[in-house]
Amino acid sequence: MSDGLTGGGLSGQSEVLPRRHARGRRPQYFDDPSMDQMHATIMALTQELSVVIDRLDTIETVMDDKGFVSRSDIEEFRLTESTQMARRAKRSAYIGRVFRGVSDQREVIERGDSRRTYADSISEDDVTEE
Amino acid sequence: MPLQFEHGVLPKPTADEEARQEFVFSMAQHSMTQIMPGIVSVYEKQVLPEFKENEKREPATRHEIRRSMQRHPYYQLASSFQRSTQELLWDSVDESVQRQLSDLITKAEQLSGGETLGNLTLDPEFEMPRYIRDNDHHVMPGGYAADLRTGDITAGALYDRGAYIFTDGLFGEKMDGVGKSAAQFIRKYYPDIAPQKIIDFGSGMGGPTCALKEAFPEAEVCGIDVSAAELRYSHARAESLGVAVHFSQQNAERTNFEDGSVDVVVSVTTFHETSRAAVENIIRDAYRILKSGGALVVGEQPPFEGKSPFEQFLADWDTLNNNEPFWSTIHEMDMVAICSKAGFKPEGVFTSMEQSVASTNAVEANADPDDIVGSDRGGGDFWYFSARK
Ligand SMILES: C[S@@+](CC[C@H](N)C(=O)[O-])C[C@H]1O[C@@H](n2cnc3c(N)ncnc32)[C@H](O)[C@@H]1O
Numbered sequence: 001m002s003d004g005l006t007g008g009g010l011s012g013q014s015e016v017l018p019r020r021h022a023r024g025r026r027p028q029y030f031d032d033p034s035m036d037q038m039h040a041t042i043m044a045l046t047q048e049l050s051v052v053i054d055r056l057d058t059i060e061t062v063m064d065d066k067g068f069v070s071r072s073d074i075e076e077f078r079l080t081e082s083t084q085m086a087r088r089a090k091r092s093a094y095i096g097r098v099f100r101g102v103s104d105q106r107e108v109i110e111r112g113d114s115r116r117t118y119a120d121s122i123s124e125d126d127v128t129e130e
Numbered sequence: 131m132p133l134q135f136e137h138g139v140l141p142k143p144t145a146d147e148e149a150r151q152e153f154v155f156s157m158a159q160h161s162m163t164q165i166m167p168g169i170v171s172v173y174e175k176q177v178l179p180e181f182k183e184n185e186k187r188e189p190a191t192r193h194e195i196r197r198s199m200q201r202h203p204y205y206q207l208a209s210s211f212q213r214s215t216q217e218l219l220w221d222s223v224d225e226s227v228q229r230q231l232s233d234l235i236t237k238a239e240q241l242s243g244g245e246t247l248g249n250l251t252l253d254p255e256f257e258m259p260r261y262i263r264d265n266d267h268h269v270m271p272g273g274y275a276a277d278l279r280t281g282d283i284t285a286g287a288l289y290d291r292g293a294y295i296f297t298d299g300l301f302g303e304k305m306d307g308v309g310k311s312a313a314q315f316i317r318k319y320y321p322d323i324a325p326q327k328i329i330d331f332g333s334g335m336g337g338p339t340c341a342l343k344e345a346f347p348e349a350e351v352c353g354i355d356v357s358a359a360e361l362r363y364s365h366a367r368a369e370s371l372g373v374a375v376h377f378s379q380q381n382a383e384r385t386n387f388e389d390g391s392v393d394v395v396v397s398v399t400t401f402h403e404t405s406r407a408a409v410e411n412i413i414r415d416a417y418r419i420l421k422s423g424g425a426l427v428v429g430e431q432p433p434f435e436g437k438s439p440f441e442q443f444l445a446d447w448d449t450l451n452n453n454e455p456f457w458s459t460i461h462e463m464d465m466v467a468i469c470s471k472a473g474f475k476p477e478g479v480f481t482s483m484e485q486s487v488a489s490t491n492a493v494e495a496n497a498d499p500d501d502i503v504g505s506d507r508g509g510g511d512f513w514y515f516s517a518r519k
Contacts, residue, residue: 043218079148106171
């Protein structure tokens, strides 16, 4: 039963099933393995927030429609192609905001920026000697 | 993307499960179109100039490129994005499948029981080939070999739903685009064959196999696979769609079909999950069971030949990062030579690039395949090799 006390609402299920993992050693990408952990965690958190955002959108849509909302309304709300497209557009902007640091880095690489270009771009007089 | 067709055993997500799956779509899209393309600049602006300065030459192989790229912080981050997204994909589908597993098994048993259009034959003594038994391909938990409980259908359900999200529906709402493409290939290159019997080697969740039956309704169509969980699922799925296909648990390396009894052997996106010896065995068995004049039609990712070392490096990502140990090797194998060795006349063996599965399905891709770095999700060209007996 989803009664809110046993984990209805956002978790949507009362029984927490053990997660299954693929066999085989997971590649290590970063020099420090705890960074791999950290990055995977950030992605999972970003996903969970996205779930909340979608759920809020459902709540607001049902509220606009009926003036109140119940848990079963949320479950019964079905994604249509047009809601899906609208949510995807919003979500894409959301993901872009969360991972903005990565696109900044990409831009820097593409422009070939370095400390040197930065220093060259301002006149000698403006640079304070240290 | 069109919503996936709700056949009788499709796992249905709760609102939150669906939201998690939708996030995976968006994250994958972001990673392929925004993050991964950055590694091209990393290579051109930083890694390549540095390599040339140190070595006084261009990198000769994809392996050299990989070793240099792996040290670059941006490449590390981009790879971590891809890998984590892949893991989130299976997590988000598996949580949903496991929650409703008993229910799905019951539905599958109902669909596969009693009077049916096609048969399902499982082999309790079946010996799983090592390459499937010991590896979870594309990081799918349990791979194809897992049989979690009596009547399990997990592998089929995971693949059907997971691949649909991953390919953004480009294989069609019934996940049969790869089969439509193969049918088109048969019509185009073998207009004189009116197949009476078609076998699909590695039929998986069975979407493509159903497409073959629908394209050639006169033919008897059989799907074989090593995975019991895939077979139960594919059979129930086909029955619910009203398509008559016979599924049986067999190793494509040595099937039980009679010599010279089959018009066309089809195998799509299966060879890359086997082994060097297995590929040779499978082609030999296909030759054995084909009628004289019959054809072998294999659809796969294009080989590395003709690609620059950097393009090869990009296409080779799955070998090390996506549990596809044979990927690198099969992309360098000479299929024409192997077919000839198996007995096919060399002049009847050819390879060809065909239109994408997406355009065969007339589905518009969400992003231009040219803007994507990494998997093209079915938006890019599809490669075939084929041989006539
Ligand atoms: C990536 S799936 C593709 C399935 C299907 N052809 C499709 O396109 O959706 C590959 C399938 O090949 C099966 N397979 C691998 N090796 C096999 C073998 N030696 N004989 C039969 N099936 C095999 C796997 O169990 C898996 O279901």
